[in-house]
Amino acid sequence: MPAKVVSEVHKKHVEARQARLKKELDSVLGSVDRLGLEIGCGHGHWLTDFAASQNSGFFLGVDLIGDRIERANRKAQRAELDNIAFIKAEASELIELLPRGVSIEAVYLLFPDPWPKKRHWKNRLVNPAFLERLADRCSRDCSLYFRTDHEEYFDWALDTLESVDSWSLIDGAEWPFERETVFQAKAQSYQSLVAERA
Numbered sequence: 765m766p767a768k769v770v771s772e773v774h775k776k777h778v779e780a781r782q783a784r785l786k787k788e789l790d791s792v793l794g795s796v797d798r799l800g801l802e803i804g805c806g807h808g809h810w811l812t813d814f815a816a817s818q819n820s821g822f823f824l825g826v827d828l829i830g831d832r833i834e835r836a837n838r839k840a841q842r843a844e845l846d847n848i849a850f851i852k853a854e855a856s857e858l859i860e861l862l863p864r865g866v867s868i869e870a871v872y873l874l875f876p877d878p879w880p881k882k883r884h885w886k887n888r889l890v891n892p893a894f895l896e897r898l899a900d901r902c903s904r905d906c907s908l909y910f911r912t913d914h915e916e917y918f919d920w921a922l923d924t925l926e927s928v929d930s931w932s933l934i935d936g937a938e939w940p941f942e943r944e945t946v947f948q949a950k951a952q953s954y955q956s957l958v959a960e961r962a
């Protein structure tokens with residue numbers, strides 16, 4: 765197939781995927797205008813138990829992997845929760861397509877892929893461009909909770925958050941909810957940080 769045709773097909777594919785995601789977001793969010801967002805929620809254990817412990821607020825989990833999201837949605841249904849939804853999507857795309865009236869009031873990033881090889885660092889979610897894009901959709905008081913068992917990624921996240929204007933690191937901030945994630949259960953040790961929308 766000629767390159768021009770391949771690129772047209774790809775463009776149509778992306779447009780269709782984004783249209784589906786937009787529709788799904790409108791359908792699950794309804795009248796929600798503020799939410800807590802877990803990025804890379806995996807099977808949704810942490811967010812489901814967190815949502816169950818909260819009397820108010822709405823919680824959205826996003827992950828790239830479809831069967832993790834299916835399991836997460838089944839878990840939320842079994843718990844009969846109406847304050848949570850899980851969506852299969854790439855996080856940047858989902859943030860981009862969030863309805864304009866919706867703002868993010870907390871972001872949870874628990875054991876994100878560390879991409880240990882230097883040539884893969886560009887794939888790390890905590891990077892300046894992503895943090896700026898995220899901040900643009902966050903409320904002023906939004907907190908970002910980050911936890912990892914990868915020491916070098918932890919230092920990278922500290923340095924990156926210090927280098928951007930849109931987030932400030934908070935000393936001694938409380939962790940919002942303790943419940944082991946799948947990756948936390950396998951970790952020998954881990955470190956956490958909290959930043960706030962500047």
Ligand SMILES: C[S@@+](CC[C@H](N)C(=O)[O-])C[C@H]1O[C@@H](n2cnc3c(N)ncnc32)[C@H](O)[C@@H]1O
Nearest residue numbers: 804805806827828854855874875877945946947
């Ligand atoms: C190491 S796992 C951690 C899962 C879970 N948070 C835990 O602690 O058990 C990282 C998860 O992030 C998801 N992920 C990675 N990059 C992503 C992206 N750009 N958008 C959405 N999900 C992503 C992966 O599919 C994977 O499920």
